[in-house]
Amino acid sequence: MTQQHRRQLFEVADGQAGYFSAKQAEAAGFSRRLQHHYARLGEWLHPERGIYRLRDYPEGNADQFARLTLWSRDLHDQPQAVVSHDTALRHHDLSDHDPSRVHLTVPPGFRKVPPRGVVLHRARLAPQDTQPAGGYRVTTPARTLLDLADSPLSPEHLHRAVQEASARGLIRPRRLLAAAQDLPPAARRRLLSALEAL
Numbered sequence: 001m002t003q004q005h006r007r008q009l010f011e012v013a014d015g016q017a018g019y020f021s022a023k024q025a026e027a028a029g030f031s032r033r034l035q036h037h038y039a040r041l042g043e044w045l046h047p048e049r050g051i052y053r054l055r056d057y058p059e060g061n062a063d064q065f066a067r068l069t070l071w072s073r074d075l076h077d078q079p080q081a082v083v084s085h086d087t088a089l090r091h092h093d094l095s096d097h098d099p100s101r102v103h104l105t106v107p108p109g110f111r112k113v114p115p116r117g118v119v120l121h122r123a124r125l126a127p128q129d130t131q132p133a134g135g136y137r138v139t140t141p142a143r144t145l146l147d148l149a150d151s152p153l154s155p156e157h158l159h160r161a162v163q164e165a166s167a168r169g170l171i172r173p174r175r176l177l178a179a180a181q182d183l184p185p186a187a188r189r190r191l192l193s194a195l196e197a198l
Helices: 003-014 022-027 032-041 063-071 085-091 141-149 155-167 173-182 185-196
Strands: 019-021 044-048 051-054 102-106 118-122 130-132 137-139
Touching (some): 003 019, 003 022, 019 063, 022 032, 032 044, 032 051, 051 063, 063 102, 085 102, 085 137, 085 141, 137 141, 141 173, 155 185, 173 185
Parallel strands (some): 102 118
Antiparallel strands (some): 019 051, 044 051
């Protein structure tokens, strides 16, 4: 392969923590036969069907989220999953709560069976509800708090997260209060209680 093809593939992988899909490799000029060749040589790791990783790419905290994002892609190779709920809370460093499982939000019609240790939540997220995070997307602090108000997260962790997000200027309490009107009654009360403590 030419240096241009390798560079093109690296640019794709570099934005996804070293991972890339078979379709992305093909778009960069690597045929399916070449993909198998590089995997056999060990230059590309092949963690699961249709997903590769550059062997020498540095490992980091984003690895599993980038891989799960690629796992969630649809027939058009478009990722469907967004890091959310407890995992997004940890990503934004809004609590010392350390979830044992990865939480992702996917569209309502998503049909793939999640890997072990992954919890799927189904919802339609608006573009303004998510933000890029180095190879994957994550719910914004405001959307994360709305999601967690309607979850089993303890009131103590929710209160602490709301306080931290407000203190760091990551949310606007009035906007969050307005958005809370769309929550189920119990979730709305939980969030209002946390906002009143500010």
